[in-house]
Structures are given as structure tokens and as C-alpha cells.
Amino acid sequence: MSKKPFYITTPIYYPSGNPHIGHCYTTVACDSIARYKRMQGYDVMFLTGTDEHGLKIEQKAAEAGVSPKEYVDVIVEQFQKLWKYMNISYDRYIRTTDDYHVESVQKIFKELYDRGYIYKGEYSGKYCTPCESFWTDSQLDENGCCPECHRPVKFAKEEAYFFKMSPFAERIEKLLTETDYLRPKTRAQELVNNFIKPGLEDLCVSRTTFKWGVPVTFDEGHVVYVWIDALSNYITALGYLNDAHSDFEKFWPADVHMVAKDIMRFHAIIWPAMLMALELPLPKHLAVHGYITMQSKSGESVKMSKSLGNVVDPFILGERYGCDSIRYHILREMALGADSLFSNEIMMNRINSDLANGFGNLVSRTVAMADKYFGGTLPAEREAAAIDDDFRSVILGLLPEVDKYVDETKIKQALETIFEGVNRANKYIDETEPWKLGKDEAMKPRLAAVLYNLLEAIRITSALLAPFMPTTMPKVWEQIGASAEDVKYENLGRFDVLPADVTVHKGEILFPRIDVDKEIDELNAILTKNMEAAQAKLSAEEKGEESAAPIELAPEITIDDFAKVEIRVAKVISCEKVKKSDKLLCLQLDDGMGGRQVVSGIAQYYSPEDLIGKKLQLIANLKPVKLRGVDSNGMICAADTPDGIKVIFVDDSIPVGSKIR
Ligand code: ME8
Numbered sequence: 301m302s303k304k305p306f307y308i309t310t311p312i313y314y315p316s317g318n319p320h321i322g323h324c325y326t327t328v329a330c331d332s333i334a335r336y337k338r339m340q341g342y343d344v345m346f347l348t349g350t351d352e353h354g355l356k357i358e359q360k361a362a363e364a365g366v367s368p369k370e371y372v373d374v375i376v377e378q379f380q381k382l383w384k385y386m387n388i389s390y391d392r393y394i395r396t397t398d399d400y401h402v403e404s405v406q407k408i409f410k411e412l413y414d415r416g417y418i419y420k421g422e423y424s425g426k427y428c429t430p431c432e433s434f435w436t437d438s439q440l441d442e443n444g445c446c447p448e449c450h451r452p453v454k455f456a457k458e459e460a461y462f463f464k465m466s467p468f469a470e471r472i473e474k475l476l477t478e479t480d481y482l483r484p485k486t487r488a489q490e491l492v493n494n495f496i497k498p499g500l501e502d503l504c505v506s507r508t509t510f511k512w513g514v515p516v517t518f519d520e521g522h523v524v525y526v527w528i529d530a531l532s533n534y535i536t537a538l539g540y541l542n543d544a545h546s547d548f549e550k551f552w553p554a555d556v557h558m559v560a561k562d563i564m565r566f567h568a569i570i571w572p573a574m575l576m577a578l579e580l581p582l583p584k585h586l587a588v589h590g591y592i593t594m595q596s597k598s599g600e601s602v603k604m605s606k607s608l609g610n611v612v613d614p615f616i617l618g619e620r621y622g623c624d625s626i627r628y629h630i631l632r633e634m635a636l637g638a639d640s641l642f643s644n645e646i647m648m649n650r651i652n653s654d655l656a657n658g659f660g661n662l663v664s665r666t667v668a669m670a671d672k673y674f675g676g677t678l679p680a681e682r683e684a685a686a687i688d689d690d691f692r693s694v695i696l697g698l699l700p701e702v703d704k705y706v707d708e709t710k711i712k713q714a715l716e717t718i719f720e721g722v723n724r725a726n727k728y729i730d731e732t733e734p735w736k737l738g739k740d741e742a743m744k745p746r747l748a749a750v751l752y753n754l755l756e757a758i759r760i761t762s763a764l765l766a767p768f769m770p771t772t773m774p775k776v777w778e779q780i781g782a783s784a785e786d787v788k789y790e791n792l793g794r795f796d797v798l799p800a801d802v803t804v805h806k807g808e809i810l811f812p813r814i815d816v817d818k819e820i821d822e823l824n825a826i827l828t829k830n831m832e833a834a835q836a837k838l839s840a841e842e843k844g845e846e847s848a849a850p851i852e853l854a855p856e857i858t859i860d861d862f863a864k865v866e867i868r869v870a871k872v873i874s875c876e877k878v879k880k881s882d883k884l885l886c887l888q889l890d891d892g893m894g895g896r897q898v899v900s901g902i903a904q905y906y907s908p909e910d911l912i913g914k915k916l917q918l919i920a921n922l923k924p925v926k927l928r929g930v931d932s933n934g935m936i937c938a939a940d941t942p943d944g945i946k947v948i949f950v951d952d953s954i955p956v957g958s959k960i961r
Contacts, residue, residue, distance in 0.1 A: 303343035307551040308334050311559045312351040312394060312533050315375035316360055319382050320611035321626075321642060322560075322592045322604040325634060328627045329589070329711055330558050331388045335767035336706045338389075339789045345551045347537050348383070349394035350376050351530045353523070356430060358512035368512045369397060382614060386623050387770050392545075394537040396514075396529055400544030404536035405514045405529050408578065409505070411541075412528075413518070417464050417577040420519075423504045427456035430607060434504055448562065449607050458508055461522060465500035468573040472496065475572055475582065482568055483587045483709055484637040487561075491568050503527065503570060531571045535580070554583040556709060561637075562603075564588045587709040590639035592630065601641050609835035612642060612827055620823065624769035625651045625811060631768055632715045644823045648814045655811035659722050659761070663810060665729060666754040667779050670804045673738045678752055680800040683745035687731060688753055692795055694724045695757045699793045702764050711768070718764045725757040755780050755802060756795050763787035772810055779807040866921040867937070867960035868892070869950050875908035881928050887911065887936070891918060892957020899932035905945050915950040917960055 310326045313319065327348060334346035352372045361371035376395060383390065394401060412418045425434045428446035434456070441447050473496050475481050476488040506522040507513065513523030532540075538552055539545030559567050567586050575582055593601035594610045604611055617626050629647045632654070634640040670676060698721045705714035728750075737747035759782050766773035766787070777787055781802045791797045870889040878884035883901045885908065898918065917937035924933045938947045 303341055305345065305551050306334075306337045306342035307345045307347070307538075307554040308337070308556045309346075309534050309554055309558070310348040311563060312349040312396065312530060313379060314354075314356070315350045315352055315372045315379065316356055317606035317611075318375060318378045319614070320604060320606065321614050321617070321630065322611070323379075324382070324386060324614050324626070325589065325592055325630050326558050326560065327383060327388055328386060328631060329709075330556075331386075331390070332627075332631065332711060332768045333556065333706055333709065334391075335389060335770060339763075339767060340703070341789065343550075345392065345538070345547060346390045347392050347394060347534070348388070348390045349392075349533060349537070350379060350396065351526070351533070352376070352395055352397045353513040353529055354526050355507070355510040355512070358510050359429075361512075372397065385615065385618060386627065389770070392537055394533050396533060398544075400542040401533060401536045402514050404541040405524055405532050406517045407541040408532050408536075408574075409514075409516060409524055409528060410518065412463065412574070412577055413461070415577060417467075418461050418505060419464065421460060421462050421502075422457065423460040423462075424455070424457035426453040428453045436501070456509075460504045460508070460525075461506035461516070461519075462502040463505045463528070463570075463574070463577075465502050465570070465573050468576045469496055469500045471576060472500075472569055472572050476568060481572075481582065481584070481586055483585055487564065487568075487588060487637065491565065495565060495569055500569070500573075527566055527570055528574065531566065531574060534571075534583075553581040556585045556587055557583050558587045558589065558709065560591055561588050562591075585709065587636060589634060589636055592634070592642050593639050594642055601639060603639075604642060606834075610831055611834055613830055616826060616830065617647070620819075621647075621651060621814070622771070622811070624772045625655055628655060628715070628769055631711050633712070635712050636710055644827065645816065645820060648816045648819060648823075651811060652814055652816070654719060654722075656813040658719060658726065659765070660809065660811040662722055662725050662729075662754070663758055663762075663776055663779060666751060666758060667804045667806055669734055669738070670751050670755070671806050673734075673744070673747060674751075676805070677801055677803040678748050678755075679744070681745045682749035682752060682800070684749055685732075685746065687728075688749065691724065691728045691753060691757070695721050695760055696793060696795065698760065698764060715765075715768060718761055721757065721761045721764075725754060725761070728754065728757075752798070752800075752802070753795075755798055755804070759786055759798060760792050763789075763792050775807060775810060779805055781805065863961075864921075865919060868918050868920045869915055869954050869956055869958045869960065870896075870918040870920075870936075871915045871956050872911045872913065875911050877903055877908070878928050878930055884928060884930070885911070886930055889918060890956050891920060891934075892955070893920075896933045897931055898934045898936060899927040899930050900936050900938075902936075902938060902945050902947060906947065911947070914947075915952055915954065915956070917948050917950060 308330050310330045313323055330346060334344050338344045357368050357372060361368040364371055423434060425436065426440060427434050428449065428451060430451055431446055431448045435447060435453060439447050440453065441450055445451055446453050473492055476491055482488050505525050505528045506516055507525050508521050511523060514529050516522040516524060534554060535548065535552060536542060537545065538548040540548045557567055572582050591603040594604050596602045602608065602610065614626060629650050632650060670678060698717055701717045702714045705717060732750045734747055734750050737743040758776065758780050762773045762776040781804050782798060786797050868891060870891040872887050873890050874888045876886055878886050878899060883903050884899050885903045887898050887900060889896055889898055919935040922934045924931060936947060938945045
């Protein structure tokens with residue numbers, strides 16, 4: 301009988317910076333589900349990849365002095381290295397720069413155009429360059445900035461192609477509210493209210509302002525804008541409209557697309573609309589998770605993101621605690637749909653409580669007792685007791701529960717369920733007190749039964765944990781003497797699978813206990829240093845953007861020319877805003893010459909209180925002028941910076957009236 305197909309995808313990530321723990325969540329979650337489904341006997345296609353086009357990449361490459369492809373190649377290698385390190389079992393890795401993808405996207409674009417869903421128009425609106433997104437006024441944040449990255453947006457206008465969304469509004473609303481496409485479904489109403497009810501806006505799907513993208517075949521100068529290029533990956537990777545692959549019939553529609561809430565709208569509305577326009581079946585589920593957040597200096601939880609520079613490097617954590625501990629921690633903390641705060645302390649405590657004390661201890665105690673009391677091989681003669689029935693039924697109840705949670709993409713609950721089994725097994729040890737049984741020769745058959753039941757519980761729980769922690773569990777099987785056959789899915793719903801005379805092998809400690817007090821400062825210091833370096837790099841990059849234009853000097857002057865300018869130290873005695881002006885402040889200065897009034901255009905950057913009592917540099921022999929009807933006798937020196945105008949203050953020890961040369 302041929303196996304049932306199962307297709308699961310992560311988003312394709314932007315290779316605009318190295319991957320971080322936030323990226324790991326989606327990828328590890330999908331990997332766990334993919335592995336679980338393989339264990340259940342499905343023919344799995346697990347797709348991940350990178351979304352390599354766009355203005356941001358083009359700009360970053362130019363800054364780095366390399367071609368966009370050279371730029372992304374380096375970062376893609378980092379992603380792939382991390383996925384290998386985290387033991388990610390993807391079946392296919394798509395790069396949107398792959399020729400077959402480019403070819404398919406061009407065909408998809410043309411197909412949508414031929415069907416009348418794409419038309420040419422003009423786009424004008426507020427544009428966020430870092431996010432490559434146009435936003436409507438109502439979508440901007442409270443400061444009129446980009447709702448995603450909160451940086452300033454600018455007005456932009458260009459000829460562009462648009463994708464007609466309105467024909468699909470009704471079907472999409474039904475998809476979101478009447479089917480279980482969206483998980484968690486509680487988010488459906490928010491999408492309907494924010495995007496569908498106000499009228500679905502047509503989507504801008506081409507750009508002329510940058511080149512690094514898939515060219516539109518029938519209109520030179522236009523490149524396909526990110527979402528048609530990016531979302532199509534889920535079908536081009538299967539061979540839709542290309543010959544590179546031939547699995548489209550088998551795997552489409554996808555069983556699960558998993559994404560974080562930042563790109564929910566694109567996957568919940570635009571992607572179904574594109575598929576409807578192409579008359580293709582819709583994916584079965586879109587699982588939307590929250591963010592891994594970090595605590596900011598002011599105590600708020602903010603998204604971990606490379607554009608904020610607050611990222612935790614998974615390699616550093618993996619090297620210290622092992623990749624399975626990191627996988628477990630991030631999966632166990634995040635409930636589908638909610639955010640989860642990342643903190644070193646929470647991570648260490650979780651690893652200690654569940655993995656070192658809970659599961660690791662169960663395995664080591666059981667194996668050690670089998671070794672101590674029976675030289676490693678259990679005797680076939682065993683004596684059951686009533687208490688065993690309850691224990692066995694708890695362990696046997698795990699499989700259907702975990703199956704259900706995995707099918708619902710509720711990984712946290714799946715892990716909680718398995719750990720109920722682990723905790724029950726540790727409790728069974730306390731109840732049966734095998735160390736007492738071991739002292740009495742007559743109780744050896746009872747002791748053998750207890751240890752056998754424990755080994756069986758470990759066999760079942762470890763096999764259920766293997767999709768989530770694939771590196772460690774084979775070591776457990778080695779220790780408890782389980783064969784590959786013993787841990788197959790079909791053997792997880794029953795007891796008495798291990799041979800009656802099973803032999804255990806004492807092995808390494810699976811999850812060493814972390815000394816939190818000792819480790820916490822060290823790890824905080826390492827990660828903080830790493831994060832500060834990331835932030836410094838970011839701000840250097842941003843400043844680089846600002847000063848990218850070459851500085852043009854005014855024509856040369858002589859020292860005599862300069863000597864004509866009288867710069868003197870003055871102190872601000874009082875200051876107030878000039879009426880009916882947003883920009884001007886009126887300052888009364890002690891200039892060592894009887895005082896004077898100066899008007900300065902710095903009201904947007906300084907309030908009067910910021911200036912009163914401060915000493916600054918005054919151009920003292922400037923011809924007086926009237927500004928907004930107010931006399932100004934001179935000018936104060938200030939610098940133009942990327943963050944606005946900054947007054948050049950003078951050290952308080954320099955007397956008022958001193959000449960500056
Ligand atoms: O949006 N917590 O790529 P991207 C949880 N190329 N998940 C996080 C996260 C965090 N702090 N930070 C990132 C794009 N992610 C597009 C997608 S798909 C057709 C195109 C994960 O590199 C999460 O899965 O910005 C999120 O949806 C994804 O990275 C966005 O990655």
C-alpha cells in the first residue's frame with residue numbers, strides 16, 4: 301500500500317542577517333511535526349528555504365560591495381549550517397534565486413495577467429524601505445511610522461502592476477470563519493475586521509525602483525514584488541510550472557503552512573486569493589504562532605528580530621546545552637498563537653526540571669538499578685502487582701493524545717502530555733521503592749517487574765519524544781536495550797515489547813544539570829556582548845545609509861576669512877517658544893557683553909528646559925535679522941546629524957564671553 305503524503309512548510313526566510321532563535325522556532329516545530337508524521341508512516345515532504353530577492357538585499361549587498369547573489373550566498377550558508385546543527389530533516393530547500401523558481405514565478409505572473417487578475421496602474425503611498433511594504437495611513441503606527449519596524453515611512457509613487465483581490469473577498473472570509481484553515485481560529489475575526497470588511501485592497505505586485513527580483517517577462521523594467529515571488533515557493537518547489545520537480549500532484553495541497561503572526565495576513569488572505577485565481581486547491585491549514593520575545597531595557601517584551609538587533613545566537617546556546625535542549629525549550633514554552641518570552645533563566649530552569657531531573661533522571665535511575673540488582677540483564681521471572689495496571693494505562697494513554705495534539709499543531713501540549721508520562725514513571729519509582737525490593741532476595745521477581753515496566757515506559761516516552769529531540773533519543777534506546785523495531789510507531793500503543801530478558805547499558809548523562817547560579821552571569825554576559833555587537837553593527841549600517849552621499853565641502857577660505865567670524869561662549873539665561881512657530885525658540889543669552897537675544901530653529905529638538913543654564917557657541921558678529929517678527933542678534937552653533945539637529949554645548953568651566961578660534 302502506498303504511503304499517504306504529508307506536506308509541511310516553514311516560511312522562506314530573508315537572508316538579510318544571520319538566523320536567530322526566533323527563526324528556529326518555526327523550523328524546529330515543523331521539523332518535529334515532519335518527523336512525527338514520518339514515524340506514523342506518512343510520505344513526508346518538509347520544505348524550507350530562503351526568500352532572496354528585494355530592495356533590502358540589493359541595498360545591503362551594495363553596502364557590502366558585493367553582488368546580491370554573492371551577499372545571499374554567504375547568509376544562506378549560515379541558515380543551512382544552523383539547520384544541520386539543529387538536526388532539521390528538511391526534504392527540500394528552495395532558494396527563490398533558483399532558476400526553476402524564477403521560471404515558474406514568471407509563468408504564474410503571466411497566467412494571472414492573462415486571466416485578468418493582474419493589471420497595470422500607479423502606486424502612491426507610504427513606503428517603508430526596510431520592510432519593503434507600502435502601508436495605508438490607517439495601518440501606520442501611532443507615530444505615523446511603519447507598523448512592523450516602527451521606522452519612518454516616506455511617500456513614494458511608481459508605475460506598478462496590481463493583483464485584484466476583491467473577487468475573492470467572500471470566499472476568503474468563509475475560508476477564515478467557516479473552515480479550520482486558520483489556527484488558532486480566534487485570529488480569523490481580526491483579519492476579517494481589519495482587512496476584509498473595509499474592502500480588500502488590490503495588492504501591488506511589481507516594482508520598477510529596484511532590479512534584484514524576478515523580471516516580469518512582458519514589461520521590461522518591472523520585477524515581481526516580493527509576495528507573489530515568495531508565496532509561490534510553496535508550489536514551485538513541488539514542480540508547479542517547472543520541470544525541476546514532479547511532486548505537485550502528490551503533495552499539493554499542503555497539509556500545514558506554519559508562520560509567525562507577522563506574515564499571517566499574507567498567508568491567510570493573499571495566498572488563498574492567488575491560489576483561487578490560479579484555480580488551485582487551497583492548503584489545509586495555516587498554523588500561526590506568536591513571537592519569541594526578549595525583555596527590553598524598559599521591561600517590555602519585544603519581538604526578537606534582526607532589525608532590532610536583540611537576537612540570541614542559537615549556536616552559542618546549542619554549544620553549551622546541546623541542540624535537543626534548545627529544541628525542547630523553545631517548543632515547550634510557546635503555546636500556539638501566543639508570544640513566549642526568551643530568558644536564559646527560564647531556559648536553564650526548564651532544562652533542569654524537565655530534562656535533567658525529569659526525563660534524564662528517570663533513565664539513569666532505571667538503568668542504574670537494572671545494572672546494580674541484575675547485572676544489567678533482567679530475569680524473565682516477574683511478579684506483577686495491582687499498582688502496575690494504573691501505571692501502564694497512563695503510559696498507554698499517551699499515544700492517542702500526542703497524535704491528536706500533533707495533528708492540531710499544538711506542540712507544547714504534545715510535550716506536556718509526554719511529560720505527564722515521564723512524571724508518572726518517576727512517581728511509580730517512589731511508589732514501588734525498588735531500592736527496598738532490591739535488599740530482599742524474595743522480592744527480586746517483583747523488582748524485575750517494576751524495572752521492566754519502567755523500561756517500557758521509557759521506551760514509549762522516548763520514542764514519542766524522538767521527533768522533538770532526535771539527537772538524544774537514540775542514545776536512550778542504546779541504554780535501555782531497545783531495538784529500532786521496538787520504538788516503531790506501531791509498538792508505542794502496547795506494553796511488553798522489550799524482550800523479557802532485556803539487557804541495559806549504562807551510558808553518558810543525557811542532560812547534565814545546569815548550575816544556574818554559576819552559569820547565569822556567564823551566559824548573560826556572553827549573549828549581551830553578542831547582542832551589543834549586533835546592535836552596534838546595525839546602527840553602523842544605518843548611519844552608513846545616512847552618510848552614503850559623499851560630503852561636499854564649501855569653497856576654500858583663508859584664515860583671514862575665518863577670522864572675520866566671531867564665535868564666543870554664551871550662557872542661556874532664559875528661553876521660550878516663538879509664538880505661532882513650531883520650529884523657533886527665542887533665547888536670552890549672557891554673552892559677557894551685556895546680553896542679547898537670539899532666535900534659533902531648534903524647537904523640534906529641544907525644549908526650553910533642555911537649554912536653560914547651558915553654555916553654547918554663539919556667532920556673535922552676525923548681522924541682526926527678524927525671524928517671525930522677533931529680533932535675532934547672532935546664531936548658535938549646532939550640528940546636523942541623522943537624528944536631527946544637535947546644539948554644540950560648551951564645558952561649564954569656560955567663562956562666558958571667551959572667544960573660540
Ligand atoms: O517574513 N519569533 O521572512 P523573515 C518567532 N521572507 N518566529 C520568528 C521570530 C520571532 N522572534 N522572528 C522570525 C519573511 N520568526 C518572508 C516570508 S514566506 C512565503 C515569506 C520566523 O526572515 C517566523 O516564522 O522575516 C516568521 O514568520 C518568519 O521567521 C519571518 O521570517
